[in-house]
Amino acid sequence: xxxxxxxxxxxxxxxxxxxxxxxxxxxxxxxxxxxxxxxxxxxxxxxxxxxxxxxxxxxxxxxxxxxxxxxxxxxxxxxxxxxxxxxxxxxxxxxxxxxxxxxxxxxxxxxxxxxxxxxxxxxxxxxxxxxxxxxxxxxxxxxxxxxxxxxxxxxxxxxxxxxxxxxxxxxxxxxxxxxxxxxxxxxxxxxxxxxxxxxxxxxxxxxxxxxxxxxxxxxxxxxxxxxxxxxxxxxxxxxxxxxxxxxxxxxxxxxxxxxxxxxxxxxxxxxxxxxxxxxxxxxxxxxxxxxxxxxxxxxxxxxxxxxxxxxxxxxxxxxxxxxxxxxxxxxxxxxxxxxxxxxxxxxxxxxxxxxxx
Ligand SMILES: C[S@@+](CC[C@H](N)C(=O)[O-])C[C@H]1O[C@@H](n2cnc3c(N)ncnc32)[C@H](O)[C@@H]1O
Numbered sequence: 001x002x003x004x005x006x007x008x009x010x011x012x013x014x015x016x017x018x019x020x021x022x023x024x025x026x027x028x029x030x031x032x033x034x035x036x037x038x039x040x041x042x043x044x045x046x047x048x049x050x051x052x053x054x055x056x057x058x059x060x061x062x063x064x065x066x067x068x069x070x071x072x073x074x075x076x077x078x079x080x081x082x083x084x085x086x087x088x089x090x091x092x093x094x095x096x097x098x099x100x101x102x103x104x105x106x107x108x109x110x111x112x113x114x115x116x117x118x119x120x121x122x123x124x125x126x127x128x129x130x131x132x133x134x135x136x137x138x139x140x141x142x143x144x145x146x147x148x149x150x151x152x153x154x155x156x157x158x159x160x161x162x163x164x165x166x167x168x169x170x171x172x173x174x175x176x177x178x179x180x181x182x183x184x185x186x187x188x189x190x191x192x193x194x195x196x197x198x199x200x201x202x203x204x205x206x207x208x209x210x211x212x213x214x215x216x217x218x219x220x221x222x223x224x225x226x227x228x229x230x231x232x233x234x235x236x237x238x239x240x241x242x243x244x245x246x247x248x249x250x251x252x253x254x255x256x257x258x259x260x261x262x263x264x265x266x267x268x269x270x271x272x273x274x275x276x277x278x279x280x281x282x283x284x285x286x287x288x289x290x291x292x293x294x295x296x297x298x299x300x301x302x303x304x305x306x307x308x309x310x311x312x313x314x315x316x317x318x319x320x321x322x323x324x325x326x327x328x329x330x331x332x333x334x335x336x337x338x339x340x341x342x343x344x345x346x347x348x349x350x351x352x353x354x355x356x357x
Contacts, residue, residue: 007067010080014063017083017157024153028096032103039106040310045303054300059158062343066161074168075205082160082200084148084227091145098135098146105133111313114139124242126266127216132312138216144223148195151260155344159260162345163198166257166288167205169340169349173286174206177351178254183208189253191243191277192216192261196224199236202257203228211236212253214246244272248280255286262291263320270320271328278332283355287334289348294321297341 038044070077105113111129114120118139120128129137134150136143151159174186186209190198193213202211213236215221221238228236241247243261256277262270277287295302309317325348329337334350341347 003071006077010067010077011063013081013083014059014157014161017152018059021153021156028099032099035100036103037107039103043310045306047303047307048300051300051304054298055156058298058343059156062158062161062165065342066164069164069168074171075164075201079164079201079204080161082204087145088149091149094142095146095149101135102133105130106311106313109313111315123216124269126269126316129315130313131264132314138220141219141222144195144217144219147220147223148197158343160197160201162290162343163259164201165340165342165345165347166198166259166290167201169347170202170255170257170286170288171205173288173349173351174255177284177286181254184210186210186255187212187253189214189246189248189256189280191246191256191258191273193224193238194220194260196227196236196238198257198259199224199228200231203231203233203236207233210234212248213238214241214243216240216242244269244276246276246280250279251282253281253285255288256281257288257290259290260292262289262323262325263314263317265320266316267319267323270323270325271331274325274328274334275332278334278352281352283352285352287329287348287350287352289325289350290345292317292321293341293344293346294323297346301344 066080069075070080105111111133113130114136118136120139127138131137132150134143134146155162170188178186183206186206188202188206188209189212190202191214193199193215194217196213199211199213202209213221213224215224218240221240224238225235239247258277261273265273281287292305293301295305305321308314326337326339329348329350333352335353337348337350339346339348
């Protein structure tokens, strides 16, 4: 009975978040459309009426999978109730106030708009831009404070649910691959860890493991340190650095994860990031990638994938949705690779071959 009530509570929270996000998007775009033109309207593909229905079915499936994984002990049930409500209350007004600036940037296709006091010079060109037309790109505390909310709204309240889908293959892979290594000796790296949501979920799933996060944004790492500093246990080690030049020695990690990164990298950097992960993972270790679904994965949703980079500044997305990451993983040296799909995300689970005896 308690389990049933908990499941109902979880579903209610998730559907409420989803309705809120949809209402937010509908009302805010109607309001903005009164004052501004619709960006790229001639290029947008119409969305079919069945689309909403298939999105609902797919969301229900995602929630069911999440729940089943909690039931079988992959992570504690409480993790499914981990929502950053405080951030929501603190930053939702700022997010609303920021919307006209995003629309202005989008209309002018202005993706190099940074506050003067932000130092963006020492960053790669592909990174120095306002991804999603968001204020300050990845360069300011304001951006870091609004980011999680923006992503939850973009994904209709299930961004965290999709992040958590890396946990089952990772935990099972580690148990199968390193059965004699105690959890306290495991080392797991989250590349492009952003504000630390995935590291938080990893901490709850394998509490004793040593966690590491690397990201190019000092503002996002600061936000991650705030979030992760509230958790019991050791603080994950957070480091500023590039995923294509990881600041770790070879074979150091039992596993690495990457969430929502690859669609924001040019193809050549994507390849180098995969090669770097291959280098820093031990033989027999795992690499789990989560990112957007790609063209043809859910054919009814292809129009959504087409429209996304028109409304948001995502310069590498069109290339990403046609990219064969499985081939890239094999090219880097990974052996077994399998894929999964959960709602709007796709997952690549790759294993570095064991060294032959
Ligand atoms: C869309 S966010 C995803 C963040 C986080 N993984 C999540 O689940 O929300 C992309 C992140 O990748 C980081 N990033 C982009 N390019 C990078 C690079 N070359 N090296 C390190 N971090 C990078 C950005 O700073 C940002 O935090």
